[in-house]
Amino acid sequence: MRRVKVFSGNSHPQLAAAICERLGGTPAKCELTKFSNGETSVSIGTSIRDQDVFIVQSGSQKTNDSIVELLIMISACKSGSARSITAVMPYFPYSRQSKKKSHRGAITARVLANLLTVAGIHHVITVDLHAPPMRGFFSKPIDNLQSEPLIARWIRHNVPEWQDAVVVSKNAGGSKRVTSLADTLKLNFGIITTDRRRSPIGGSMLLDASGIFGSPGHDGTNDEPGNAGDDISSGQNSGKESVTDPGSTSQQPPRSPLQPQASGAVTTHPRRHINSPPGASPLQQSTRAGSDSPGGSLTRLHRSYTAPEPLRDLDEDGALEEYTDERAQDVITGRLVHGHIVDDDFPSPMLSAMSGSVANLHNEQIGPSQFDERDPMTTSFMSTASSVVADHPLGGTYDAAALSEEEDAKDPEIEHTVTLVGNVHEKTVFIIDDIMDRSDSWIAAAETVVKRGGATKVYCIATHALFGEDSLERLEKCECIDHIIVCNTFPIDVTRVKGSQKLVVLDLSGLLAEAIRRNHHGESISQLYQQYMD
Numbered sequence: 001m002r003r004v005k006v007f008s009g010n011s012h013p014q015l016a017a018a019i020c021e022r023l024g025g026t027p028a029k030c031e032l033t034k035f036s037n038g039e040t041s042v043s044i045g046t047s048i049r050d051q052d053v054f055i056v057q058s059g060s061q062k063t064n065d066s067i068v069e070l071l072i073m074i075s076a077c078k079s080g081s082a083r084s085i086t087a088v089m090p091y092f093p094y095s096r097q098s099k100k101k102s103h104r105g106a107i108t109a110r111v112l113a114n115l116l117t118v119a120g121i122h123h124v125i126t127v128d129l130h131a132p133p134m135r136g137f138f139s140k141p142i143d144n145l146q147s148e149p150l151i152a153r154w155i156r157h158n159v160p161e162w163q164d165a166v167v168v169s170k171n172a173g174g175s176k177r178v179t180s181l182a183d184t185l186k187l188n189f190g191i192i193t194t195d196r197r198r199s200p201i202g203g204s205m206l207l208d209a210s211g212i213f214g215s216p217g218h219d220g221t222n223d224e225p226g227n228a229g230d231d232i233s234s235g236q237n238s239g240k241e242s243v244t245d246p247g248s249t250s251q252q253p254p255r256s257p258l259q260p261q262a263s264g265a266v267t268t269h270p271r272r273h274i275n276s277p278p279g280a281s282p283l284q285q286s287t288r289a290g291s292d293s294p295g296g297s298l299t300r301l302h303r304s305y306t307a308p309e310p311l312r313d314l315d316e317d318g319a320l321e322e323y324t325d326e327r328a329q330d331v332i333t334g335r336l337v338h339g340h341i342v343d344d345d346f347p348s349p350m351l352s353a354m355s356g357s358v359a360n361l362h363n364e365q366i367g368p369s370q371f372d373e374r375d376p377m378t379t380s381f382m383s384t385a386s387s388v389v390a391d392h393p394l395g396g397t398y399d400a401a402a403l404s405e406e407e408d409a410k411d412p413e414i415e416h417t418v419t420l421v422g423n424v425h426e427k428t429v430f431i432i433d434d435i436m437d438r439s440d441s442w443i444a445a446a447e448t449v450v451k452r453g454g455a456t457k458v459y460c461i462a463t464h465a466l467f468g469e470d471s472l473e474r475l476e477k478c479e480c481i482d483h484i485i486v487c488n489t490f491p492i493d494v495t496r497v498k499g500s501q502k503l504v505v506l507d508l509s510g511l512l513a514e515a516i517r518r519n520h521h522g523e524s525i526s527q528l529y530q531q532y533m534d
Contacts, residue, residue, distance in 0.1 A: 001025075003083075004520055005048050007073060009057035011066040012491045015090065016056035018509035023517065027056075032069065040065070042072045044080055052520050053082040056512075059091040059464075060491055067093055067112065071119045078120035086123040086519060087116060088512060090489035091464045095130035096435070098137075113137035125515055127489050127508060128434050128463040145515055147463045147487050149529045150506055152184045154485065155430070159459070165428040166190055166455075168420075170445035178432050190422020190429075192445050194336065330423045334452040336416040339440045341447040348415055418444065424453040436462035436486060439471035439478075446480040461485040465492055465505075476500050 001023060008016030008027040020027050029045030055077070057070040070087060077085050097108035109131075116124065117139055124142040129135070135142050155162050168190040169178035175191055182189035334341050337348075429449045431442065442460050449455040458481050465486035475484055486492075487506045497503060514528045 001517065001520060003051045004054070004516075005046065005051050005082075006054045006056065006516070007044075007077075009055065009066060009069050009073065011060035011062075011069075012056070012058040012090070012488075014491070015058065015488055015509060015512075018507065019056060019088075019513045019516065022509055022513035030073070040069050040072055042069070042076045044073075044076050047080075048077055049081040050083045052084050052086070053077045054086045054088055054516050056088045056090075058089055058489060058491070059093040063093045067115075071115060074116070074119040074121055084122045085120060086125060086516075087121050088125045088516065090127045090508065090512065092126045092129060092134075095134065098131040098134045109134050110137040116140075123519065125512070125519070127487070127512075130434055143515060143519070143525050145511060145525075146529070147489075147506075147508060147511075148181055148184060150487070150508065150511065151461060151463075151485065152181060154504075154506060155185065155459075159428065162428065163187075165430055166422060166424050167430045167432055168192060168422065168424065168445070168449060170431055170433060170441055174433050177434060181430070181432055188422065190330075190420060190424060190449075192448055193419045193421070194441075194444070195417045195419075330421060332420040332448075332452050334418045334420070334448055336418045336444055339444060341418065341444065341451050418448050418452075420448050420453050422453075424449045424455040426454060426456055428457045428459070429453075429455040430459045430461055433462050435464045435466060436460070436484075437466040437468045437471065439474040442475060442481070443478050446478060450480040457482045459483045459485055463487050464490050466490055467492065467496070472496055472500060472503065476502055 004023075005028040006016070006020050006023065006025070007030045008020075010032055013027075016027055028048075031041075031043040031045055033041045033043075035041065055070060055073050057066055057073070060066045070089075074085055074087065092109070092112075094108040094112050097106070098110075100107055113134075114137075121140055123140060124138060125145065126142065127145045128147050129144050132144060135144060155165075159165065162185070165185075166188050167178050167182040167185070169175050170192050172191060172193050178189050178191070181187075335344065335346065336342075337346060431445050431449070433442075436442065446458045446460065449458060460475065460481055460483070463486070465488075472484075475481055481502065483504060484500070484502045485504050485506065487508050489508060492505065497505065511528065515525060517523075518525055518528060
């Protein structure tokens with residue numbers, strides 16, 4: 001193409017060379033050097049005046065060096081009077097930090113977007129942003145290309161009987177990505193969720209719980225003063241309510257709450273005063289045995305209640321039709337211990353730790369606690385309150401720290417519950433995500449669909465293959481994973497690729513080259529996906 005120059009940074013030169021080959025040229029001359037103290041020096045070796053410049057620079061293992069190198073190259077091209085400067089970033093660095101995950105955290109993706117704008121960028125081309133709303137960080141146009149058409153075409157050409165497969169998301173955050181691919185291939189989809197650790201209860205929650213529920217008395221009432229009650233005076237009792245004397249022999253037993261109300265009965269609903277002073281509630285006085293009402297006689301209040309008639313379906317013969325939920329069978333749960341799915345009879349690591357420490361404490365016992373004597377409603381409330389996270393004074397919650405996909409799944413003292421929603425029995429499963437960094441969540445998801453769901457074959461598919469530490473080797477050793485499908489947006493060591501028997505790398509150079517050509521000629525970007533629809 002005329003009046004176009006494509007430069008390559010040091011992050012992914014193989015991808016830049018493949019893009020230039022598809023465009024019918026070679027990368028433009030550019031000298032990138034470093035001083036002894038690590039500073040980067042850029043020298044453009046060709047004329048770029050009034051030309052469209054494209055700089056191919058993806059993320060790499062040295063992310064910060066790649067970013068600084070890109071910013072200096074943009075500034076150098078701006079000084080060389082380039083007509084337009086486009087940054088081609090197949091993997092956008094810091095895309096996982098697109099929102100504030102702690103009270104004093106930074107939105108690093110927005111900082112990088114501002115740096116690119118200040119350096120002099122005119123356009124950005126990237127692939128599969130981790131969070132698509134990140135496009136709002138840029139004041140310049142950005143094209144977020146999709147790798148989904150390439151992945152869908154590879155599945156149709158290389159996976160046998162893919163029509164009966166199921167697309168599964170290994171976390172709830174990737175549900176939109178999974179449903180999009182499932183709609184493209186006309187397949188069913190499923191979701192795997194993993195519970196998080198409950199955050200400790202704040203002091204305010206404990207105070208609120210103790211203030212609402214005091215210790216119950218022998219007669220079933222609350223002995224603690226100051227509780228909320230109904231401000232009902234003895235003069236408000238209608239004739240439909242029985243007013244009896246303790247010594248009377250004609251006292252009628254109270255009516256059951258489920259007993260239907262007599263026809264014509266009128267029930268009054270008095271006002272409720274929450275802030276009643278201690279000991280001032282007539283209801284509290286009238287419901288206690290031996291307590292005297294303000295009028296000197298004991299008043300018992302009976303609330304009228306009419307039980308609703310449940311709705312029942314009738315079949316053609318008039319008999320009751322039993323309701324069954326077939327989809328409830330598609331929800332499967334499993335136990336995740338040390339990063340792996342275990343059997344139901346596997347000993348819990350938390351109980352094992354408690355049995356070795358708590359049981360040996362003086363005057364401590366493992367068994368029924370002092371809360372067993374509470375009434376069921378109190379116990380239910382305290383159980384619910386224990387899972388509610390108290391608000392932080394500065395906003396948010398105490399659980400506002402960054403939640404990684406690999407959230408201490410290998411902690412020996414933590415057990416997680418994994419839930420699989422969807423039917424994968426005797427089917428091929430495609431586990432989809434945009435980034436494949438650490439291997440713990442991928443292995444847990446694969447073991448869930450195979451050991452708990454009964455899947456026959458598992459394909460782990462991602463766009464950006466970061467492969468941190470020894471994740472590729474661990475995925476290779478996992479018996480539940482059959483194939484690993486990634487794209488070449490991130491540089492992968494050649495020796496690691498050759499040493500893997502399950503890894504398949506899809507080439508995105510054609511997609512990026514066509515995006516560059518259409519951007520230069522002012523053509524529509526959405527039309528470039530038509531060639532992958534076969």
